Amino acid sequence: MGVVERTVLPKGANPDWTIPQGFARYSEAEHRTWTTLYERQAEILPGRACDAFLHGLEALDLHGQGIPDFAQLNEKLFELTGWRVVAVPGLVPDAVFFEHLANRRFPAGNFIRGADELDYLQEPDIFHDVFGHVPMLTDPVFADYMQAYGKGGLRALSLGSLANLARLYWYTVEFGLLETSEGLRIYGAGIVSSRTETIFALASESPNRLGFDLERVMRTLYRIDDFQQVYFVIPSLQHLLDVTIGTDFGPLYTKISYMPDIPIAAIEPGDKVFTRGTQDYARSGGRLHGAA
Numbered sequence: 591m592g593v594v595e596r597t598v599l600p601k602g603a604n605p606d607w608t609i610p611q612g613f614a615r616y617s618e619a620e621h622r623t624w625t626t627l628y629e630r631q632a633e634i635l636p637g638r639a640c641d642a643f644l645h646g647l648e649a650l651d652l653h654g655q656g657i658p659d660f661a662q663l664n665e666k667l668f669e670l671t672g673w674r675v676v677a678v679p680g681l682v683p684d685a686v687f688f689e690h691l692a693n694r695r696f697p698a699g700n701f702i703r704g705a706d707e708l709d710y711l712q713e714p715d716i717f718h719d720v721f722g723h724v725p726m727l728t729d730p731v732f733a734d735y736m737q738a739y740g741k742g743g744l745r746a747l748s749l750g751s752l753a754n755l756a757r758l759y760w761y762t763v764e765f766g767l768l769e770t771s772e773g774l775r776i777y778g779a780g781i782v783s784s785r786t787e788t789i790f791a792l793a794s795e796s797p798n799r800l801g802f803d804l805e806r807v808m809r810t811l812y813r814i815d816d817f818q819q820v821y822f823v824i825p826s827l828q829h830l831l832d833v834t835i836g837t838d839f840g841p842l843y844t845k846i847s848y849m850p851d852i853p854i855a856a857i858e859p860g861d862k863v864f865t866r867g868t869q870d871y872a873r874s875g876g877r878l879h880g881a882a
């Protein structure tokens with residue numbers, strides 16, 4: 591995730607960093623912020639988000655009347671795929687994060703962004719985590735993928751190859767696109783929870799859009815401070831699961847450790863190119879220069 595992760599267990603947190611959600615403590619203003627963010631996304635996601643995401647949103651009844659109560663949310667989510675959302679104070683150490691995923695628990699920040707920073711925040715808040723990530727966990731294939739990713743993360747930590755695996759998370763779970771018969775659709779949480787990047791990721795001529803390849807993605811650098819300069823496209827959620835389950839990551843980590851990282855905007859000879867981007871947005875200075 592790139593932002594500075596806390597390493598000292600916060601006061602009052604459990605050893606696995608979970609805390610009570612504190613649902614009763616949310617103010618009217620915080621509930622209103624959720625509803626505002628939800629309504630903005632609900633308006634633009636049909637035709638842009640993939641079916642699995644839209645079905646998940648419906649199934650979990652994240653209707654937008656304020657911040658969801660995890661207790662109610664978990665009854666529906668657990669019924670569907672055995673996943674639960676657990677409240678945490680923010681970013682948790684990688685080992686803690688992977689341990690939760692490996693056990694079908696999704697760690698979600700319990701705080702929500704301020705009304706003055708609706709469009710962009712560095713650290714994931716409850717809207718990014720719950721609206722962005724949780725609907726996809728209602729899809730059985732993606733639910734299996736996220737658990738496999740968690741198990742892989744624990745292994746990557748033991749092999750010292752976390753950076754490569756973090757790129758896989760970044761270019762799929764956070765910023766992934768899916769190829770469908772109606773065109774490209776969004777499944778990445780970082781895109782689907784952002785009004786501006788939801789538009790940019792599918793419509794802008796600036797970024798590259800390339801076919802997903804596990805080794806390619808794990809060698810590709812990423813940025814955390816602005817829209818992505820490349821999006822990777824999977825042919826199906828099943829493909830992502832099959833590739834992750836079917837790969838022995840040990841030898842792959844070793845192989846790519848001898849290879850150079852791939853620059854963010856590069857197009858490599860073996861790439862399947864959906865969009866050869868102009869990179870105009872990044873070149874013009876991106877978010878910091880008001881371009882979009």
Ligand code: HBI
Pocket residue numbers: 591592595678680681682683684687697698699714755756759
């Ligand atoms: N902690 N709460 C939380 N949410 C994340 O998405 C998260 C995290 N810790 C580490 C992390 N993500 C990434 O660094 C790993 O996916 C690599």
Ligand code: FE
Pocket residue numbers: 714718719723764779780
């Ligand atoms: Fe996220």
